[in-house]
Structures are given as structure tokens and as C-alpha cells.
Amino acid sequence: xxxxxxxxxxxxYVPIGQPISKNDHTIVYRVRCLAEKGQPEGIxxxxxxxNIKSLYDNLRRLDYNGWPHIYNVKYFDDGxxxxxxxxxxxxxxxxxxxxxxxxxxxxxxxxxRIMDQICETLEGLLKTNPxxxxxxxxxxxxxxxxxxxxxxxxxxxxxxxxxxPLSVMLGAIGSIFHEMLTGKKPANGKxxxxxxxxxxxxKCIEKKQGKQYENIRDIKEDMDYAKxxxxxxxxxxxxxxxxxxxxxxxxxxxxxxxIIFTLFFVRNKTSIASLFAVVFVIHAVAFAARRHxxxxxxxxxxxxxxxxxxxxxxxxxxxxxxxxxxxxxAY
Numbered sequence: 001x002x003x004x005x006x007x008x009x010x011x012x013y014v015p016i017g018q019p020i021s022k023n024d025h026t027i028v029y030r031v032r033c034l035a036e037k038g039q040p041e042g043i044x045x046x047x048x049x050x051n052i053k054s055l056y057d058n059l060r061r062l063d064y065n066g067w068p069h070i071y072n073v074k075y076f077d078d079g080x081x082x083x084x085x086x087x088x089x090x091x092x093x094x095x096x097x098x099x100x101x102x103x104x105x106x107x108x109x110x111x112x113r114i115m116d117q118i119c120e121t122l123e124g125l126l127k128t129n130p131x132x133x134x135x136x137x138x139x140x141x142x143x144x145x146x147x148x149x150x151x152x153x154x155x156x157x158x159x160x161x162x163x164x165p166l167s168v169m170l171g172a173i174g175s176i177f178h179e180m181l182t183g184k185k186p187a188n189g190k191x192x193x194x195x196x197x198x199x200x201x202x203k204c205i206e207k208k209q210g211k212q213y214e215n216i217r218d219i220k221e222d223m224d225y226a227k228x229x230x231x232x233x234x235x236x237x238x239x240x241x242x243x244x245x246x247x248x249x250x251x252x253x254x255x256x257x258x259i260i261f262t263l264f265f266v267r268n269k270t271s272i273a274s275l276f277a278v279v280f281v282i283h284a285v286a287f288a289a290r291r292h293x294x295x296x297x298x299x300x301x302x303x304x305x306x307x308x309x310x311x312x313x314x315x316x317x318x319x320x321x322x323x324x325x326x327x328x329x330a331y
């Protein structure tokens with residue numbers, strides 16, 4: 001006679017093909033939910049050597065929009081089986097990878113809309129009795145449906161249980177928010193994003209006691225304020241750039257190298273001109289790399305105007321130098 005577990009996966013929630021993913025702790029199958037009305041497709045997650053049935057029973061009873069609808073939960077043979085609805089869309093991790101591939105980031109409006117829904121769900125979970133904590137909040141456990149709804153996945157306790165749960169979630173929120181807006185996680189706990197949500201992110205990832213948020217509602221209030229107000233100049237950090245990395249200093253040297261190159265070039269002395277062209281290019285690339293490395297290390301984010309404005313101005317000066325020399329020194 002078939003066991004209850006065998007009936008569960010052969011008569012009620014039948015796997016379709018091979019596992020979608022598999023590791024030492026979890027196996028995930030796409031299944032046909034024969035026990036549900038309309039026999040929809042679903043996702044079966046088998047959490048091995050974990051009894052988290054009570055957690056998912058609570059989520060099932062709440063049935064908010066902030067996570068996938070849960071069809072069934074069972075505990076068999078020292079493992080928890082959870083059957084959820086099959087979602088159409090992508091995880092936030094997949095969307096971030098796609099953005100990096102195209103060298104773009106989420107806009108502030110897009111990131112703010114996603115974070116609003118995340119905070120709304122987390123705040124609701126903290127109000128339950130007992131509070132439900134998401135200890136594994138990360139981009140791969142955040143799902144964006146094709147309709148734009150944000151759903152949290154895998155409410156599985158982890159090592160974070162030993163820490164302050166709110167602090168853990170706040171740090172995750174700040175890191176995720178930062179990655180959406182810059183494409184990168186905050187390096188060494190430093191925020192490199194400068195924009196309307198900078199204060200929110202800095203306060204989320206703050207490590208010092210008393211300077212971090214005390215609840216999710218405060219995050220939502222600061223985000224609502226940030227949406228309608230430009231960043232205050234008082235919030236911006238002043239970083240002293242070494243003189244040797246400033247554009248006036250390096251730009252002057254680059255202009256001098258450009259003048260020498262142009263003089264030889266317009267007089268058709270191509271071999272010598274090529275030598276100075278190589279020197280100019282190597283110098284320009286090295287300067288750009290060193291300056292970028294310094295700003296990254298200091299956690300400084302420059303808006304497009306500050307980043308490209310001086311470069312455009314320098315390019316205009318070099319073009320003017322070229323045409324002046326060509327006009328008066330060519331023969």
C-alpha cells in the first residue's frame with residue numbers, strides 16, 4: 001500500500017519532468033496540482049531535514065499577495081513539502097543580471113515601487129502573532145510577476161536567527177535597494193549611490209546601534225518623503241580628491257601632450273605623431289582608471305552631469321586646439 005507521501009507526489013501534486021533546482025537542503029519541482037480546482041501547475045519545494053510546517057501553515061492562513069499562494073503543506077520523513085502557485089515573471093536576481101548585461105540599472109521610480117511592496121509585505125508579517133521574520137531576504141528570493149506584483153519566496157530560518165531579526169532585514173533591504181539603483185551591492189558597507197533615496201539606504205545599512213531604523217514603517221515614511229523632495233545638499237559627503245587626480249591638473253598635461261601630437265600630425269610627421277598619440281591615450285586611460293578607483297573606494301557616486309560634463313569640456317578644448325594648430329601651423 002502506497003504511503004501518504006507517495007500518494008501526495010503521485011496522485012495529488014505530480015512532478016513534471018526533472019527538478020528545476022536541487023541542492024543539499026532543497027529540491028524544487030514543477031508539478032501538476034491534481035488536488036486543486038482546475039488542476040493548475042504549481043511549484044513543489046521539498047525542504048530536507050527541516051520542519052517548517054508551522055511557518056508555512058501560518059503563511060497559508062494569511063494568504064496575502066506578498067508571497068505565492070500556498071496550496072498545501074505537509075511534513076514527511078524529516079522534511080517539509082510546500083506546494084505553491086506557479087508564478088509568471090522573473091526573480092529580482094534575474095532582472096539585475098539582465099540589467100548588468102545591458103549596462104543599465106533600475107530607475108528610482110522602478111526601484112521605489114518594488115521596495116514599497118517589499119516593505120509593505122514585511123511590515124504586515126511583523127504585525128502577526130507571533131511575528132513572521134524573513135531571514136533569507138535576497139534578490140533570488142524576490143519575484144516580480146509579469147503584472148508587476150512583488151512576491152517574497154523561501155521563508156526559511158537560517159543563521160540569521162541568532163542575530164537581531166529586524167537589523168538583518170534592514171541590512172538586506174538597504175543592500176537590495178542599493179543594488180537596484182547602482183547595479184552593485186554596497187562595498188564594505190559603504191553607499192555609493194547619490195540620489196533621492198540615499199538617506200534611506202544609508203540608514204538601512206548602518207551598523208552602529210541607534211542609527212539604524214527601528215521599524216519598517218519609518219522606512220516607508222522616509223521613502224514617501226523622498227519621492228516628493230529633492231535630496232538635501234546637507235546629506236551629501238565632501239570628499240577631497242588628490243590634486244594629482246583632479247581634472248585641471250591632469251587636463252593641463254593632456255592638453256600639452258595633445259598640442260605636441262597635433263603639431264607633428266598636421267605637418268605629416270606621422271611616426272612621431274603616432275608616438276605621442278600612444279602616450280596621450282595611455283595617460284588618459286590611466287588617469288580615468290585611477291580616478292574611478294579612488295571614487296569607488298571612497299564610496300562616491302557622481303551623477304551623469306558631474307561624470308561626463310568635464311570630459312565633454314576637455315574634448316571641446318582638445319578639438320579647439322587641433323583646429324587652431326591646423327589653421328596657423330600647417331604647411
